Amino acid sequence: MSDDTRPDDGPTAGEDGSVVDGTDAVTDGGTATREVAGSSNSFVGDFWVNFVRWNIKAVRNPFVIAGSLIQPVIFLVLFTQVFGQIATGAINRGGAATGISYETFLLPAIAMQVSLAAGAASGIGLVNDMEEGLFEKVLVTPMSRTAVFLGKTAAEILRIVVQIVIILGMGILLGADIATGVPGAIGIVCMGILFSLWFVAFSNIVAILTRDQESTIIGANLLQFPLLFVSTAFLPLEFLPGWIQTIATFNPVTYGVDGARALMLGEDVMTVIEVSRFGGVWDTLIPAIVVLLALDLALGGLMVYFLNRASSSSVQ
Amino acid sequence: MDDTQGRRAAIDARGVEVTYSDGTEAVRGIDLEVPEGEFFGFLGPNGAGKTTTIKTFATLLAPTGGTIEVNGFGVEREPRKVRETIGYMAQETSVDLELTARENVRFAAQAYGVPRSERADRIDELLELVDLADVAEKKADEFSGGMKKRLDVATALVHDPPLVFLDEPTTGLDPKARNRLWEYFQRINEEGTTLFLTTQYLEEADQLCDRISVILDGEIVAEGSPMELKRQVGGEILDVELDDADDRERAAEIARDSGVFDGDADVGVSDDGITVTAERARQHGTDLLVALRDADVTVTGFNIRAPTLDDVFLAITGEEPDLDRNGAGSEAADTASEVSAE
Numbered sequence: 052m053s054d055d056t057r058p059d060d061g062p063t064a065g066e067d068g069s070v071v072d073g074t075d076a077v078t079d080g081g082t083a084t085r086e087v088a089g090s091s092n093s094f095v096g097d098f099w100v101n102f103v104r105w106n107i108k109a110v111r112n113p114f115v116i117a118g119s120l121i122q123p124v125i126f127l128v129l130f131t132q133v134f135g136q137i138a139t140g141a142i143n144r145g146g147a148a149t150g151i152s153y154e155t156f157l158l159p160a161i162a163m164q165v166s167l168a169a170g171a172a173s174g175i176g177l178v179n180d181m182e183e184g185l186f187e188k189v190l191v192t193p194m195s196r197t198a199v200f201l202g203k204t205a206a207e208i209l210r211i212v213v214q215i216v217i218i219l220g221m222g223i224l225l226g227a228d229i230a231t232g233v234p235g236a237i238g239i240v241c242m243g244i245l246f247s248l249w250f251v252a253f254s255n256i257v258a259i260l261t262r263d264q265e266s267t268i269i270g271a272n273l274l275q276f277p278l279l280f281v282s283t284a285f286l287p288l289e290f291l292p293g294w295i296q297t298i299a300t301f302n303p304v305t306y307g308v309d310g311a312r313a314l315m316l317g318e319d320v321m322t323v324i325e326v327s328r329f330g331g332v333w334d335t336l337i338p339a340i341v342v343l344l345a346l347d348l349a350l351g352g353l354m355v356y357f358l359n360r361a362s363s364s365s366v367q
Numbered sequence: 368m369d370d371t372q373g374r375r376a377a378i379d380a381r382g383v384e385v386t387y388s389d390g391t392e393a394v395r396g397i398d399l400e401v402p403e404g405e406f407f408g409f410l411g412p413n414g415a416g417k418t419t420t421i422k423t424f425a426t427l428l429a430p431t432g433g434t435i436e437v438n439g440f441g442v443e444r445e446p447r448k449v450r451e452t453i454g455y456m457a458q459e460t461s462v463d464l465e466l467t468a469r470e471n472v473r474f475a476a477q478a479y480g481v482p483r484s485e486r487a488d489r490i491d492e493l494l495e496l497v498d499l500a501d502v503a504e505k506k507a508d509e510f511s512g513g514m515k516k517r518l519d520v521a522t523a524l525v526h527d528p529p530l531v532f533l534d535e536p537t538t539g540l541d542p543k544a545r546n547r548l549w550e551y552f553q554r555i556n557e558e559g560t561t562l563f564l565t566t567q568y569l570e571e572a573d574q575l576c577d578r579i580s581v582i583l584d585g586e587i588v589a590e591g592s593p594m595e596l597k598r599q600v601g602g603e604i605l606d607v608e609l610d611d612a613d614d615r616e617r618a619a620e621i622a623r624d625s626g627v628f629d630g631d632a633d634v635g636v637s638d639d640g641i642t643v644t645a646e647r648a649r650q651h652g653t654d655l656l657v658a659l660r661d662a663d664v665t666v667t668g669f670n671i672r673a674p675t676l677d678d679v680f681l682a683i684t685g686e687e688p689d690l691d692r693n694g695a696g697s698e699a700a701d702t703a704s705e706v707s708a709e
Contacts, residue, residue, distance in 0.1 A: 092480035100477040108465045111506070184461030188522075191425050192478040193450040 097194040101202025105176070109210055119168035120214055124221065127161045130285065131225055142287055151228070151316065158222035158229075159311030160284035162215045162239055163304065164275070166247035169211045171271035174254025176203065178267045181258070190362050200358065204251060208244055215243045230317040231332075238314040245343050246307030252350035259357045284308045288322045299323060303346055310339030377403045377438060377530045377561040378424060384432030385419050385585075393419040395585040396433065401563060401578075403529065406556045408576030409565040410676075412684060416585040417565040418458060421534050424563070425455045438530055451479070454523035454531040458538065460515045462522065464508035468499045471507060472521050479526035493521040496551060513544030520551060530561045537571060549575060569676035579676075583684050593676055600674040600682050603648040607655070608668030609640040618664050627654040635681065640668070644678065 109116060130138075131154045138153040180186040189199055219229070219236055229235050254271035261267055279285070281295050282304035288296055299305045300323045309321040313335035319327075321335040329337050378401040385394040394416045401407045411417050422428040424437055426446040434441065440448040462471050472490045481489055494500045497517035502510070507518060516536070523531060533552070537545040552575060556562050566572050572579050573593045581589040581596075589596060609618060615636045622634045622643050632645035643655070649671050659666055 092478075096477070096480075100474060104463070104466070104470075104474055107470065108463070111465045183464065184457050184459045185463055187427060187457055188455075188461045189478065191427055191450055191453075191455045192475075193447050193480065194478050 092193055092195070094195050094198050097198035098202045098205070100194070101199050102205050103202075105203050105206030106209065108176075109206065116210065116214070119165065119172050119210075120217065122168060123161045123164045123214075123218055126164060127157065127218065127222060127225065130157055138286070141290065152226055154222060154225050154227040155229075155315065156312070157285065158219065158227040159239060159315045160279070160308045161222065162218055162243050162311055163246055163284065163307040164279060165214045165218050166211055166243040166307065167250050167275045167278070167304070168272075169207060169214060170247045170250030171254045171268075171275065172210075173204070173207050173251040174256075174258035174267045174271050175264065176207075177255050178258040178262065178264050181262055182264060196358075196362060207251060208247070211243055211247050212240055215240050227315075229315055231314055235314045235317065239311045242307060242311045242314060242339070245340065245347065246303070246310070248347040249303060249343065249350045252347070252354040255354050256350070256357050259354075259361045278302060278304045282308055283312075283323070296323075303343065306339040306342045309335050310343070313339070375403050375439070376436070377401050377405070378407075378563065379436040380424065380433065381435075382433035383420070383423060383430050383435060385416075385423055385428060386431045393585055394423065394430075397582070397585070397587050399580060399587070401561060403561050404556075404559055406552070406562045406575055406577045407564065408572035408579040409563065409582060410567070410569065410572050410579050410680070411565075411582035412567060415582045417567075417582055418534055419585075420582070421455075421532050421563065421565055425453060425532050426450055427455075451526075452528055452530065454526070454528040456519055456523040456531070456533045456536055458534040460512070460519050462507045462515050462518050465506065467504050467506050468494060468510075468518050468521075469503040471518055472525055475522035475525045479528075481526050489525060489527075493525050496524075496554075497521045498547070513540055513547075516540060516544065516548065517551075520548065524555065528560070530563065531555070533562060533564045535565055535567065537566070537568070545571075569680055573676045581680070581683055589679070589683050596679045597674045597676060600644060600678050602644055602646040602674075604672050604674055604678060605643040605645070605648040605652055605655070606637065606668070606670045606672070607640045607643070607659070607666055608670075610665035610667045612639065614664045615641055617662065618659055621658050621662055621664070622655055625655070625658045627651045627658060633682070640666075642678075644674070644682075 135153045138156070139151075142153065142156055143150065177186070180189070190196070216236075219239065223229070229239075231238070250271070254267065257270040258267045261270065281291075281298045282302045283291075283299060284304060288299060288305075291299065305323055306321075309323070312320045313332045317332055319331060319334040321338060324338050326334045326338050328334075378399060380397065380399040383394055383397050383399075384392070386392045397420065409417055409420065419428065423430050424435060424442065426442050426449050429443060436442070437449045438452040440452070442449050463474070466474065469490060472493055473486070476486050476490055491500070494503050497520055499514065499518060499521065502514070507515060510518065520536070523533075536552075537548055540548065549571070552562055552564070556575075562575075564571075564575065576593065578592055579590070579596060580587050589599070591599070607618065609615060619634050619636055619641045622628070622632070622641060628643065628645045628648070628651055632643055632648075635642045635644075645651070652669070652671060656666060656669065
């Protein structure tokens with residue numbers, strides 16, 4: 052996100068983090084009657100301040116950490132316990148995967164569900180800031196707006212990492228098996244981050260456009276469920292009805308889940324697009340990464356546009 | 368960078384216009400010059416354009432016309448420098464409820480780039496100033512409205528800015544909390560800080576401000592010190608309280624037509640009676656009472672006084688000032704719906 056409200060202030064915005072306007076503040080012809088301490092802000096400093104603020108808030112508010120973990124945990128436990136037996140038989144019979152338990156099949160999808168929930172929380176955090184006047188308060192400081200937003204997003208990514216690690220740990224306790232070991236687990240975390248960003252952007256766009264907490268919660272939170280169900284998250288593609296298969300092909304969740312699942316099993320699991328030129332797990336990972344990256348950039352760009360517009364037209 | 372009595376201008380605004388994308392002309396060509404060190408009051412009823420103006424000066428809204436220099440920097444050319452040299456306190460209290468008082472002030476100190484070496488002292492000093500030192504480690508959501516407001520003040524002052532914008536800072540506060548804030552404002556003003564305060568409370572402007580501009584429908588309609596403005600009203604004011612509110616119109620007619628006062632008398636209807644502003648109201652007061660008695664209008668109260676800012680306000684705007692101390696804040700709601708502007 053660029054610094055400012057006006058298209059023509061580019062050169063003076065000093066957005067790159069260098070301390071461009073430090074000490075020369077107010078000394079107009081020696082008439083300054085009062086010394087103005089120049090800002091010692093740097094881009095990294097601005098980033099860090101906001102990163103710390105959002106981390107404190109996350110730790111303070113148990114609902115933030117637990118809230119976005121509760122649903123995935125319920126899904127993980129209930130789905131594996133209720134559908135486990137039937138589903139394990141089905142996925143093995145179907146030939147989509149062989150010799151794996153439903154726990155192993157489901158766990159990467161639940162990891163992506165965590166990313167979705169955390170992405171939704173991002174917009175809710177922004178809308179809270181808007182409602183409490185803090186968004187405006189931050190806009191009126193000399194902080195780099197890019198750094199402000201990156202700091203917040205980085206705190207959210209840290210939370211996603213922690214939550215996915217917790218979920219993977221729980222999954223292993225329930226009997227899931229990460230065939231690729233620790234490198235695969237790290238890969239799943241990275242896939243979770245990549246997968247979360249488009250939804251972070253989406254929930255922030257909803258927040259900016261509605262400026263209303265309830266709308267943001269409804270818009271971002273409720274969307275998670277249909278998105279998860281019309282994807283390869285809970286069952287292999289071939290078990291889904293034709294129309295869902297069609298939707299699943301265009302559903303970003305499919306790419307995140309397939310990417311994470313490929314890392315989990317160490318094999319090519321993607322069936323919505325058949326790629327065979329990279330070999331093995333990469334036949335899933337490369338298309339998944341390309342699709343998610345493109346989506347992240349597109350929605351991220353849109354979000355930057357809306358954020359710029361929102362900050363130039365002020366808030367309540 | 369004009370000089371006013373040898374002082375630099377903290378704010379120099381010329382022909383400022385703000386028109387929202389829906390066509391609402393919130394600010395229509397105002398000129399304002401606030402010299403350094405002044406306690407300036409921006410007075411107007413709800414929806415007059417106070418908040419829009421202050422946001423434009425604070426770089427939160429781009430003006431659609433005119434030029435604004437704040438501390439010598441153009442708000443559009445060098446917004447970042449403007450932001451470094453101002454403090455801004457929004458109409459609605461903006462503190463992070465999940466952070467402690469100290470963390471809130473620390474965040475502001477870091478956001479404004481207060482050097483690390485000075486930060487801890489500065490934070491303590493500010494918490495002390497707003498009397499929150501003993502609850503510094505408590506989360507802001509445990510605070511009363513007045514405490515949150517004081518914390519908000521601390522975060523706006525943490526970088527010791529030479530110019531501070533206060534948008535209706537005491538709206539919704541009880542008298543005790545309000546008086547306390549007034550003391551802080553006066554103290555920092557005495558120490559040299561320029562203050563730009565918007566208010567709809569005349570009492571507040573009268574008490575605090577060196578100079579006042581009155582804004583109405585996006586235009587400045589009067590300017591001067593509280594004394595000068597009061598003098599503009601002229602004469603003395605006669606408040607007549609009536610037993611029956613239905614008699615007000617008739618009583619006003621009598622006051623106008625009885626020939627008791629000279630032609631320059633201004634007769635208005637108030638909540639519980641009538642108000643007459645006239646050069647020699649004192650001399651002719653008894654005559655009015657007699658005329659009213661003859662017309663069978665029962666008078667329950669009678670008072671002669673010098674004009675207050677309320678009267679100035681009434682004379683200028685034709686509106687009774689908003690006396691409902693807690694009902695304010697609707698201007699924010701008004702502007703909220705207007706800010707779809709680019």
